[in-house]
Every structure is written in structure tokens, then in C-alpha cells.
Amino acid sequence: MTTTTELPRAAFPFIVVDDMGRPALTAQRCTKCGATYPDSERMACGKCGARADALEAFSPAMEGTLHSAVIVRRGFPGVEVPFISAVVDLDGGPTLKGTLRHSGFELDDIQQGRRVKVVFDDALGRQDKNGNSYIAHHFEPLSA
Amino acid sequence: MSQDTYIVGIHMIDFGRYPHRTPAQLGAQAALEALDEAGVTIHDIEAVFSGSNYTTMIGQKILQQIGQTGVQIINLVNACSTGASAVRMATTAIRAGEFDTVLCVGVEQMTGLGMLGGAVPGSIPTEGILGSATMPAVFGESGMEYAARSGATFADFAQVAVKNHHNATMNPKAFLRKETPLDMVMEAEMIAYPLTKLMCSVNVDGAAAAVVMSEKKVKELGLMDRAVRIRASSMASAPWQERDPVMHDVNGPTRLAAQKAYAMAGVDPKDIDLVELHDCFASVEIQHYENLGLCGDGEGVKLLRDKTTEIGGRIPVNASGGLLSKGHPIAATGIANMYEIVQHLRGHAGERQVQGAKIGMTHVVGLGTSAAVHILEKM
Ligand SMILES: [Zn+2]
Numbered sequence: 351m352t353t354t355t356e357l358p359r360a361a362f363p364f365i366v367v368d369d370m371g372r373p374a375l376t377a378q379r380c381t382k383c384g385a386t387y388p389d390s391e392r393m394a395c396g397k398c399g400a401r402a403d404a405l406e407a408f409s410p411a412m413e414g415t416l417h418s419a420v421i422v423r424r425g426f427p428g429v430e431v432p433f434i435s436a437v438v439d440l441d442g443g444p445t446l447k448g449t450l451r452h453s454g455f456e457l458d459d460i461q462q463g464r465r466v467k468v469v470f471d472d473a474l475g476r477q478d479k480n481g482n483s484y485i486a487h488h489f490e491p492l493s494a
Numbered sequence: 495m496s497q498d499t500y501i502v503g504i505h506m507i508d509f510g511r512y513p514h515r516t517p518a519q520l521g522a523q524a525a526l527e528a529l530d531e532a533g534v535t536i537h538d539i540e541a542v543f544s545g546s547n548y549t550t551m552i553g554q555k556i557l558q559q560i561g562q563t564g565v566q567i568i569n570l571v572n573a574c575s576t577g578a579s580a581v582r583m584a585t586t587a588i589r590a591g592e593f594d595t596v597l598c599v600g601v602e603q604m605t606g607l608g609m610l611g612g613a614v615p616g617s618i619p620t621e622g623i624l625g626s627a628t629m630p631a632v633f634g635e636s637g638m639e640y641a642a643r644s645g646a647t648f649a650d651f652a653q654v655a656v657k658n659h660h661n662a663t664m665n666p667k668a669f670l671r672k673e674t675p676l677d678m679v680m681e682a683e684m685i686a687y688p689l690t691k692l693m694c695s696v697n698v699d700g701a702a703a704a705v706v707m708s709e710k711k712v713k714e715l716g717l718m719d720r721a722v723r724i725r726a727s728s729m730a731s732a733p734w735q736e737r738d739p740v741m742h743d744v745n746g747p748t749r750l751a752a753q754k755a756y757a758m759a760g761v762d763p764k765d766i767d768l769v770e771l772h773d774c775f776a777s778v779e780i781q782h783y784e785n786l787g788l789c790g791d792g793e794g795v796k797l798l799r800d801k802t803t804e805i806g807g808r809i810p811v812n813a814s815g816g817l818l819s820k821g822h823p824i825a826a827t828g829i830a831n832m833y834e835i836v837q838h839l840r841g842h843a844g845e846r847q848v849q850g851a852k853i854g855m856t857h858v859v860g861l862g863t864s865a866a867v868h869i870l871e872k873m
Contacts, residue, residue, distance in 0.1 A: 361618060388740065397734040417737070418642070420634035421687035422626045426609070428619075435625030435686070437635055437741055445737040447625045460687070462642035476618040486623045 361473045361484040364388035364446065373470040373485045375412065377444050378405045386410075386443030411441035412468045413492060419450060419460035434459065436489055438466055450489040465492040498709045499585045500721035501870070503532025506830040509669050509700035509821040511605050517546060517701075518555035521601035524703035524826075525560055528597070532705040533717060536561035539705075540593040543583040544569050545576035545825040546601045552825075556599055570825075573860025574772065575729065576600055577702060577828030582866060584706040585727040594711035598704045600830075602823035604697040609685075630686040630694055630775065632742055632861065637688055637777030639741075646780055646795045648688045652679040654776040655693045655818055657804055662815025664846035669698050669821035679776075693776035693818070700823030702830040718873070722836050725853070725869045726758035732863035744778060747865035748785035748857065755867040756787065761853065763787040766809060766869070768838055768848045770831040771857040773816040783811070786857060786867070805846055813838065813846050828866060831856040839872035 357371045366376045378387045382404050385397035394401050419436040434450040450466060453459045466489045473486035505527035507520060521544070529535060536557070542565060544553030553567035572579040577600025584596040610629045621627060640646060656676050662668035674692050682690040712721045730750035732743045756762065763786070771786065773779040783794040788809055789802075797803055803811035814820055814834040817827060835854035837843040852871060859865040 359617070361620070361623065385734075385736070396738055418635040418639040418741070420626070420631050420638060420689075421684075422622075422628070422631055423684040423686060424609070424630075425626070425628070426621050429622040433622055433626075435631045435635065437625070437639075437737065439737075443736075445740045447740045449623055449625050457648075457687075460638065462638070473618055473623050476623075478617040482617070484618050488623075 358472070358483045358485040361486040363390045365485060365487060366390070367485055375410050375468060375487065377408055377410045379408050379443070380404055381406055388444045388446050410444060414438045414440035414446070414466060416460070416462060416464040416466055417445065418462060421455050421460060436466070438489055446487070448487050448489050452490045466490060467492045497589060499588045499724045500707050500709065500712050501704050501724060501832065501836060502707045502712060502717045502721050503528040503530070503534070503705040504703070504829065504833050504836050505531060506667060506702035506826065506833040507700060508667050509698045509823055512603070512699040513605050517549040517552060517601045517603045518559050520603065520699060520701040521552060521556040521599045521703070522559035524701035525556055525597060525599050528703040528705050531720070532707070533715070534595060534705060536563060538595050539563065539565060539597045540595050541565055541587060542567040542597045542599070543580035544599040545571065545580050547571055547573065547576060547824045548602060548604070552601050553599065572864050573862050574774065574824050574827060575858045575860040575864040575866045576825035577830070578856070578858045578866035578868065579729065579828070579864070581704060581706060581829065581832065581868065582727045582729050585724055588706060588708045594708040596706045598706060598829060599701065600825035600828060601701040602825045603699045604823055605699055607697050610697070626686065628686065630689045633775040633778055634686045634689050635741065636744060636781065637775070640777065640781045641688070644792055644795055649676065649680065650780065650795050650798060651688050651693060651777040652676055652690070653798060654773065654779045655679045658773060658812050658816040658818045661805060661813050661846055662819030664844065665815050665819070668815040668819040669696060670819045688777060689775055695774045695817040695822035698821030698823050700821065700826040700830065702826040702833055704829050704832060720840070722839055723871045723873060725761070725871050726755035727868050728755040728758055729864065729866045730754065742861050743863060744859045744861070745781060745785050747863045748782060748859050751865040751867040752786045755869050759869040761869065765853055766855050767851040767853050768810045768813060768835065769855045769857065770812055770814060770834045772859050773812055773818050774822055776818060779811065779816070782857060786855065805848060810848050813843065813848055828856070828858045831858060832868060832870065835870050839870060
């Protein structure tokens, strides 16, 4: 088995990386009830129970609205603080959790309703035990 | 034949640090005290429901300490609802008519575990990339969602810690027993805004146990003097909500479990004299005022500000000092909450006694999610 690749790998199941190494978000929508999921291979719909054949893949919007967030001041060893842990409702769904970067750390910076965009970047330089790099999503404030 | 069930003996050990004792010893201590209070022995126990999130086969390990009678033992792992799940299972089994006397135990040894949550095993560590999965962050996000909806402020959340720590100064079993004025709480080390260190429950070692009995057996043994009736025993998991599975939902399952409990008991929220609820973090206590129906939606902050949930108020909440003061040994907490209610219903709560308490409610909720609500009554 080969253990390393030239292309970065997707850090999460809602990110796909094409042959050219270009990342994109992917999500699933239930055609029976409309529920959306940040996932690529659910077994069934968690809302209505429709089986996988009722779930369709779609490319979610790259912008969304902050639903809730906290300013993390004490983290685990090796994790740089502070950072903002954010729950974001992408326009049209689904909801995604991630880290909001390039932001201040005041109460105003984590207000519900703040507009943000999704960008892709290396997963903070973290590699797996085989030396593979990963691509992750990051939220950034959407400047007016 | 379905029949009422009763707690006839209940005990929680002093929660704290026991690095030189085993989880089985802690559980055995709680179990023996509960048996003694009930006036029965291990030979009267027909089944055991036990739970621990960090120790496997805890029930067998406890009975190896206090008496291997060969009875059925079922171990439960249900996050913070584990201890309450054991009592729920006991009531179900007794009502089914299979047993009359059942032992329930919850145990956790947590010294040295550090902050819970965080990095999920996978290709790379995700903490700091996928936001934060630590418990303070997860509950902080739930709290900020509530703040946006209700107008609750950082100071309101901090006030919950002020109240509960004050109550704990009257509870010799609490781990943290000191007054924490509002400025002290707000200026303590910020863990994840809006939660400072004094607004987070502490990992401690602990155990709690209860002997649950059928009404027939209580009468046969003449134990009605100490028996506390379980008027409702109800559990629920998280119903789907639009941010599943990204956001953990502690509100939905609590609401479902509470609604079922009120229906089972045939009582209204206004009939409840005191509540021990799952204040693993200060902010969530206010959310649970609404989830448990102690007030209307959007009225939780007012309930706190009006001092309604203080001892002496209309419906005291967490007279024990709550998880914020007692510490939170995950699987033991559910039964420990019942222990507090039983003390008040028996009039044994000392300085913090809620006067005239007849009916009390306990609540726990474990992420994942599982909520349990019990309604207890002293005849
Ligand atoms: Zn569906």
C-alpha cells in the first residue's frame, strides 16, 4: 500500500479534493424532507429515516451566518489559543462547525448573525502518522 | 402487575479525590451505606443496575467487594445520565413484576482526566480546526445560542455560579464550599467565553447508590417511614433538530423527558417544591429552567434575576450547590441528585432545608444525547 500522496487529503467527509488538488465543500440533502447534512455517505436521513437512495449530493454555499460561537481561551496542549469555535449555518444548509480566523476576540466578534465565508487552507500543518497533509475549511469574516 | 416503586435507601460518598482507592471500593462504600439505610443486606438484593463511563464491569467489581450472590448485574454506559439510567431500569424491572428489591450504583473515578471532550481519534487531531469539542466550548455554544434568543448575559450565567456556590456552603458533601461573589466568578480564568473556570463543574471521584423497592415489599418490611415514592421515571434521547449532528442538543431531550415525567406523575410544574438539575456548566441551568417547564419559554433569565430559584424562593434549584459545587463524577451524578432531593423530602437537609418540601424533581442530561427526569415524593 502506498502511504503518501502528492495531493493533500480532505480532513473531513464534507470536503472533496479533485485531481488537480482543488478542494470544495460537499453535502447531502434528503429529497423526502429537505434536511441537509455536512457529510458524503450517510446511511439514511436522521430526520425522516429515508434510506440513502433518497439522499442527494450537492455543493453548499461558501457563505453563511454565525449561529453560535465561543472564544476558546484554554485548550489542549499543542493547540494555540485563543481561537473562535463557531457553528455556522451555510446559506441553504447545512450547518458546519469550524474555527473562525482573522477575527478579533471581543463579544461583538461572536454575535449571532455575523456573516462569514468558507476558505480552504492546510490543516494547521498537521500530518497523519504517514506524513500526509490535509486540507481543512476555515471560516473568515465576510467584509462588507 | 405494575406497581409503585420507592427509594428506601440512598447514599452518596463525599465527592473528591481518591487516588489510592479503586472505583469498586468507592461504589462499594456507597452501596453499603444505601443498604444499611434501607435496612436490608446484599442477600435481599435481587438485581443490580450499575454504571460507569470509565470502568468496565463496575457492578461485578462492586459485588466482589460486598457480596457475590450471583444475581443479575447489568452495567450501563450512558454519559452523564448513567446513574439515573440505573434507577430508571430498576423502576422498569420492578414494575414489570420481576424483582422487588434492586440495587443501583453509579461510580466514576476521574482524578487526572483533565478537560473532557476534544480530539476525536482520526487521521489528524481536529481540536482548533473543527472549532473546539471540549465540553466548555460545546456548552458555551449552547449557552450563546440561548443568549441570542433570550437576552441572557455573561453576568446572568455567572450569577448561577454565585447562587449554587452559596448553597454549597451549607452542604458538607460539596467539593467546593466557598462563597464566590459575582466579580470573582466573572474575573476567574476564562476557559471558553462565556464560561470561566468557576462556571464549570469539576472532575472528581465519586459514587452514589440507591436501593429501589416495590410497594408490596416496602409494606411487607415496614419501611414506609423512610420510603420516598418515585412518581415518575422518564428518559429521552435527542429528537432531530436542524443543526444535528453538528450541535449537541441538551434542550430537546430534556423537554421530552420532562413532559413524559409530568404526565407519568400527574403533576404540574407548580406542584414541584425543589429541583436538582444538571448544571454541568452555569449557563445551561437557565436553559433547563425553561426545558423543565419551571417557567415559560424566554422567562428563564427573569426566574433567576427574581431569585425565584434561590433557597427561600418559590422553586429552589440546586440547593445542594449543584454539579458546580459538588463536582461531577459522571455516572454518580444522577443518583447524587436524587440523594439531595431525598434529604429535603425527609427533612434532613439541615441548614439548606427547603421548608415543607413534598415533591422534588431530579434531572441529568448526557451529551450524545440522553436526558433523565425523576419526580420523587414523600408521603
Ligand atoms: Zn429526510
